[in-house]
Amino acid sequence: MTTAIPLRLLHPGPSAPADVPPLDRLGRPLRDLRLSVIETCNFRCPYCMPEDEYPRDDIGDSASRLSFDEIERLVRAFVPLGLRKLRLTGGEPLLRKRLPQLVERLARIDGIDDLALTTNGSLLARHARALRDAGLRRLTVSLDTLDPARFAQLSGGRGDIGAVLDGIEAAQAAGFAAIKLNCVVQRGVNEDDVLPLLERFRGSGHIVRFIEYMDVGTCNGWRAERVLPSRELHARIHARWPLEALQPGYRGEVAERYRYADGAGELGFVSSVSAPFCGDCHRARVSADGKLFTCLFAGDGHDLRTLLRTPAGDDAALGERIAGLWTQRTDRYSEVRQAQRDAGITRHVEMYAIGG
Numbered sequence: 610m611t612t613a614i615p616l617r618l619l620h621p622g623p624s625a626p627a628d629v630p631p632l633d634r635l636g637r638p639l640r641d642l643r644l645s646v647i648e649t650c651n652f653r654c655p656y657c658m659p660e661d662e663y664p665r666d667d668i669g670d671s672a673s674r675l676s677f678d679e680i681e682r683l684v685r686a687f688v689p690l691g692l693r694k695l696r697l698t699g700g701e702p703l704l705r706k707r708l709p710q711l712v713e714r715l716a717r718i719d720g721i722d723d724l725a726l727t728t729n730g731s732l733l734a735r736h737a738r739a740l741r742d743a744g745l746r747r748l749t750v751s752l753d754t755l756d757p758a759r760f761a762q763l764s765g766g767r768g769d770i771g772a773v774l775d776g777i778e779a780a781q782a783a784g785f786a787a788i789k790l791n792c793v794v795q796r797g798v799n800e801d802d803v804l805p806l807l808e809r810f811r812g813s814g815h816i817v818r819f820i821e822y823m824d825v826g827t828c829n830g831w832r833a834e835r836v837l838p839s840r841e842l843h844a845r846i847h848a849r850w851p852l853e854a855l856q857p858g859y860r861g862e863v864a865e866r867y868r869y870a871d872g873a874g875e876l877g878f879v880s881s882v883s884a885p886f887c888g889d890c891h892r893a894r895v896s897a898d899g900k901l902f903t904c905l906f907a908g909d910g911h912d913l914r915t916l917l918r919t920p921a922g923d924d925a926a927l928g929e930r931i932a933g934l935w936t937q938r939t940d941r942y943s944e945v946r947q948a949q950r951d952a953g954i955t956r957h958v959e960m961y962a963i964g965g
């Protein structure tokens with residue numbers, strides 16, 4: 610275990626001592642890294658990677674991806690900067706070959722208190738045990754509906770709900786508890802899947818979370834009318850099963866937590882459109898090809914791979930580069946969404962490239 614990170618009110622600036630974790634320009638520390646291990650996916654969810662934009666399967670280039678050595682080195686360089694929480698994502702992370710070997714290496718890194726993975730669940734039945742044995746402790750599975758036809762539609766004609774449910778069961782059997790089940794809700798698309806999803810998982814110990822549909826990337830055809838605000842969804846659920854608010858598990862938690870008043874467990878809402886949480890955003894993202902993104906809606910990433918592949922590039926230089934980029938960070942897209950859209954600023958990294 611590591612000691613707590615000193616929280617400072619002002620960002621340290623370029624002359625700050627190297628052992629003080631950096632704060633960005635809005636005073637936010639770097640606590641959480643979402644690392645994409647692969648940019649390809651076996652689904653084509655219309656809100657992320659629409660089939661008509663990505664009809665081919667071979668969009669990836671494995672030579673451009675960071676190797677396991679490079680990923681481990683990168684994560685180790687983040688730890689002295691304050692990183693405590695690491696989430697592996699994609700594309701679909703379970704498409705990355707030998708992923709359990711990477712998990713094993715990352716799980717050993719001193720300072721990482723929380724190692725999690727987000728998956729579409731389609732390949733989970735095959736990999737859950739090996740991931741668990743490798744040291745993965747937390748799992749999030751994306752699940753937008755239980756209806757087979759709608760599931761097929763929402764995965765771009767590629768997914769099978771049965772495989773995902775089998776994956777969740779296999780994960781549970783392998784020892785994963787309190788699996789998070791993330792559902793992106795779109796008005797007029799899957800809003801009537803919300804109650805059946807809750808019905809199915811109430812009392813299971815797993816935690817269903819409803820995510821507001823976001824204008825990520827450049828090609829999902831986002832429309833504000835499709836967003837179903839969490840407060841409206843909360844009211845619908847509360848009318849069926851009364852809910853009680855829970856305290857956040859930690860500062861800057863993405864989801865607002867609730868429990869069923871009847872004791873059937875927990876659920877959550879991620880209200881990134883109707884109630885942005887940029888003020889406490891401690892999240893950095895790295896794409897599979899080693900670019901650092903300081904926001905889910907950033908237009909450009911910052912290359913770290915060159916440094917990782919330059920023989921002279923040492924770990925101190927890597928840490929300095931990341932710290933330098935973090936101290937310049939001013940991102941708060943969700944708080945300024947409308948102004949940005951009105952100004953025609955719509956160039957955002959694609960969600961499948963940095964994983965949510």
Ligand SMILES: Nc1nc2c(ncn2[C@@H]2O[C@H](COP(=O)(O)OP(=O)(O)OP(=O)(O)O)[C@@H](O)[C@H]2O)c(=O)[nH]1
Pocket residue numbers: 696725727749789791820862863864879881890892905943964965
């Ligand atoms: N706008 C915005 N949305 C985010 C951000 N982080 C997560 N989300 C959205 O919230 C969803 C759920 O995020 P998760 O990665 O499951 O959340 P988490 O806080 O890491 O999960 P736990 O640690 O398990 O609570 C993502 O798929 C995104 O859609 C963020 O920094 N900004």
Ligand SMILES: C[S@@+](CC[C@H](N)C(=O)[O-])C[C@H]1O[C@@H](n2cnc3c(N)ncnc32)[C@H](O)[C@@H]1O
Pocket residue numbers: 650656657698699700701702727728729730749750751791792793820821822823824825829960961963964965
């Ligand atoms: C990009 S995926 C990557 C990991 C994996 N392929 C999966 O689907 O779980 C991570 C998360 O982003 C969410 N996501 C993708 N597009 C989104 C959007 N437009 N709005 C909100 N969440 C979105 C997905 O539902 C998923 O839970």
Ligand code: SF4
Pocket residue numbers: 650651652653654657658699700701729751960961
């Ligand atoms: S990366 Fe995840 S959300 Fe995006 S298309 Fe693939 S499964 Fe769907």
Ligand code: SF4
Pocket residue numbers: 886887888890891892903904905906940941942943944
């Ligand atoms: S919009 Fe950007 S700054 Fe705001 S919470 Fe999301 S990732 Fe963080």
